[in-house]
Amino acid sequence: MFTLASISLQSCAIPANLRHEQATGSSRDRALGHEQAQVLFAKVDQAESAYQQSQWQDAAALYQAVLKQLPDDPYLWFRLGNALTQQGxxxxxxxxxxxxxxxxxxxxxxxxxxxxxxxxxxxxxxLKAWQAMDPGDPGRQAAQQRLDGVTRLLQ
Incomplete structure (x- = not known):
């Protein structure tokens, strides 16, 4: 039986500019309104906490909620991508x-x-193609080779 390769996605801490904006108040903070910005930063902190604890569903949901208000933030999209990948x-x-x-x-x-x-x-x-094929199917060997090749690339 084959299993999907475990992966280690690249991650990083909250960027210094985001933390600086949180501490000092940014143009984004002024545009959103101070209270709304504080709620948003709290959600980012919750998302980061869930992410650090490998709570992928919670992290993804929180990043998605924040991205509704900050759709142009590449860091949040990156973290969302990581959380979604971890969920398959x-x-x-x-x-x-x-x-x-x-x-x-x-x-x-x-x-x-x-x-x-x-x-x-x-x-x-x-893997799904290989599993769906009958053991005697001549295409099963090609599916096996492709699966092996992709798995090698992921290692």
Whole structure:
């Protein structure tokens, strides 16, 4: 039986500029209103806490809630992508990483994790194809080879 490769997605702490904005008040803070900004920062802190504790569903839900008000934040899209990948939601993770990259294409980690999400999706599809084939099906060997190749790429 095959299992999906375990992955270690790149992560990072809340960027210094976000923490600085939280401490000093930013133009975003003024635009949102101070109270609303504080609620938003609290949600980001909750999302980060859930993320650090590998509570992927909670983290994803919290990042999604924050992104409704801050849709242009590449860091939040990146973290959402990681949380979705950890849940096996590869298509949604790919969308999140691509959105992060559209916001700031100079980031290396979202590019790398985007490739990982694509490979994990290919691995899952290959595994399902292999499992759906009868043991005597000549295509099963090709599915096995593809699955092995994708798994090697993920290692």
């Amino acid at each position: 939601q590869y298509d949604q993770a790919i969308e999140a990483f691509e959105t992060s990259i559209r916001q700031d294409a100079r980031q290396a980690k979202p590019w790398f994790n985007l490739s990982t999400a694509h490979l994990l999706g290919a691995q899952l599809a290959s």
